[in-house]
Amino acid sequence: MGRYVLARxxxxxxxxxxxxxxxxxxxRLVGNPVDxxxxxxxxxxxxxxxxxxxxxxxxxxxxxxxxxxxxATLDFGQSLWQRRPAAEVVFERLPNxxxxxxxxxxxxxxxxxxxxIIAATRPDGPVDRVIVGxxxxxxxxPQFWVGLILIYVFAVQLKWLPTSGSATWWHLVLPAVxxxxxxxxxxxxLTRSAVIDELNKPYVKTARAKxxxxxxxxxxxxxxxxxxxxxTLAGWELILALSGYTVVVxxxxxxxxxxxxxxxxxxxxxxxxxxxxxxxxxxIIVIINIALDLLFKAIDPRIDVR
Amino acid sequence: MAxxxxxxDELVRDKAAMLGLIGIVxxxxxxxxxxxxxxxxxxxxxxxARLKPPAWAAxxxxxxxxxxxxxxxxxxxxxxxxxxxxxxIASAVALFAGALGVTIGLVSGYLGGRADSLLMRLxxxxxxxxGILLILLIVSVVGPGVTTLxxxxxxxxxxxxxxxxxxxxxxxxxxxxVEAAEVVGCGPxxxxxxxxxxxxxAPLLTLAILEFTNIxxxxxxxxxxxxxxxxxxxxxxxxVASGRDYVFIAWWLVTFPGLCIVFTVLSxxxxxxxxRVTGDPQERDKRFARGVARRRPGTRAxRAxRAxxxxxx
Numbered sequence: 001m002g003r004y005v006l007a008r009x010x011x012x013x014x015x016x017x018x019x020x021x022x023x024x025x026x027x028r029l030v031g032n033p034v035d036x037x038x039x040x041x042x043x044x045x046x047x048x049x050x051x052x053x054x055x056x057x058x059x060x061x062x063x064x065x066x067x068x069x070x071x072a073t074l075d076f077g078q079s080l081w082q083r084r085p086a087a088e089v090v091f092e093r094l095p096n097x098x099x100x101x102x103x104x105x106x107x108x109x110x111x112x113x114x115x116x117i118i119a120a121t122r123p124d125g126p127v128d129r130v131i132v133g134x135x136x137x138x139x140x141x142p143q144f145w146v147g148l149i150l151i152y153v154f155a156v157q158l159k160w161l162p163t164s165g166s167a168t169w170w171h172l173v174l175p176a177v178x179x180x181x182x183x184x185x186x187x188x189x190l191t192r193s194a195v196i197d198e199l200n201k202p203y204v205k206t207a208r209a210k211x212x213x214x215x216x217x218x219x220x221x222x223x224x225x226x227x228x229x230x231x232t233l234a235g236w237e238l239i240l241a242l243s244g245y246t247v248v249v250x251x252x253x254x255x256x257x258x259x260x261x262x263x264x265x266x267x268x269x270x271x272x273x274x275x276x277x278x279x280x281x282x283x284i285i286v287i288i289n290i291a292l293d294l295l296f297k298a299i300d301p302r303i304d305v306r
Numbered sequence: 307m308a309x310x311x312x313x314x315d316e317l318v319r320d321k322a323a324m325l326g327l328i329g330i331v332x333x334x335x336x337x338x339x340x341x342x343x344x345x346x347x348x349x350x351x352x353x354x355a356r357l358k359p360p361a362w363a364a365x366x367x368x369x370x371x372x373x374x375x376x377x378x379x380x381x382x383x384x385x386x387x388x389x390x391x392x393x394x395i396a397s398a399v400a401l402f403a404g405a406l407g408v409t410i411g412l413v414s415g416y417l418g419g420r421a422d423s424l425l426m427r428l429x430x431x432x433x434x435x436x437g438i439l440l441i442l443l444i445v446s447v448v449g450p451g452v453t454t455l456x457x458x459x460x461x462x463x464x465x466x467x468x469x470x471x472x473x474x475x476x477x478x479x480x481x482x483x484v485e486a487a488e489v490v491g492c493g494p495x496x497x498x499x500x501x502x503x504x505x506x507x508a509p510l511l512t513l514a515i516l517e518f519t520n521i522x523x524x525x526x527x528x529x530x531x532x533x534x535x536x537x538x539x540x541x542x543x544x545x546v547a548s549g550r551d552y553v554f555i556a557w558w559l560v561t562f563p564g565l566c567i568v569f570t571v572l573s574x575x576x577x578x579x580x581x582r583v584t585g586d587p588q589e590r591d592k593r594f595a596r597g598v599a600r601r602r603p604g605t606r607a608x609r610a611x612r613a614x615x616x617x618x619x
Contacts, residue, residue: 152557263442
């Protein structure tokens, strides 16, 4: 078990190194940080001074070494836009994103499992058809559009909920629904097909033959076997949400998380802040992946952890 | 040819898949014949006809069926031309990502050993990259544009092709016909080209069509954020973004481009879902059993199907 965790940590470290190398190449070799971050009106001396300040006058290997060293101490440089350390901005905004993702995906998971089971136990019936149809529609809609339509209906027309911002708990409802809709659709479809497949297996017939009630077969045997697949997808949804969906949803609803901050930083040419956000998200994704693997081992002892 | 006819027979029987295919054909036809269908130039501004609602609304007129935007541009014409850029970007990305993924998958699966574990590790690492955030970082450095978007989406979406191809190659490498080909002295290139590649065509086609939906949605999202397609070019995502400021007074500016995206993605999903099931013998069995059960309740096949799905006795 310990060796397994170590191996996964090593792989996680490789991912972080890969992200680091990519970010370094993209920001230092493809683009020029000085041009990106200073206004066009900056003089040649100002440019040179800034280049020296962030270490651009050093040879590339030295730059990369310093880059790695700064990362190891969570020093992402100063945010030019906020005029304070980029790490501080990221960790200040992170809880808002965590709240949004937890609310959206949590609701999706809680709803998806019962909906999927209901559909699976009545395949091709009217209820199943409605659920499958709604699911297909749900994963065919772009999130930014769903968000704007929800704003138009519930905030502009009905005036039940606020359009944007994060002042009260009511502000969380529309962004969370927008974020959770596509994951809800995918999780429901997966639960449905996994339960249908599982109910096909011989052990279900055995359990039913010895007189076990259907409900109990589902609850005791089937769900445990379906859980791994559903949780794998839920973990994947979590990663997808963190690595992109939140950017769109937070932009639509002006929700002050790191996705919105990333867009604002890009618009202001605040490279260090963008970089800091990419790193923190990459780190979180690595941790989630490891945690999920360990969770699966706990659910299904047959999984080999070497 | 007989196989093609059989395939079409099955397609006609599935209403949802047929609707999906009709939807796809419609979007493609609209994109190809855009200049013939569009009533106006999508970029032509008309200050006197700004923010006109659709024809059926109170102040609407038949001149602009779906109304006009804040610069007096015809919404319908913009949507028609928007289909072009969406399909172009998605096809280009599918082609590039597919080519890269297939090459790496073939090499990885055929060579095996060190090369395989190295390439698959690369896939693992790239799958864990924060996707859209990385796209945003690259676009913010290189500058937005169609070329950047295609390249970046291709680099972030090739991994699934590599995985699928590798799995199929590993499977067919162990088959008797590949072994026979190697025994009679076929080189690796010939084995891959003549004996392995044909096995890949159907699953890759299905995968590419399924992936198409992801690319269409990603292109729309990045363009919506202002980092993809740039004006004066048109894109559905871009149109939603520019209509966003008018959501209080002009609902049609946000609604129609979004509906176009939903229509396209839903059509592809309906068709691709059916295609996936049709290409998989196990799934076909289940579908067949269910179909029999529906048509002739009470027969043995129907009971078998019910049992198979655990329905109430």
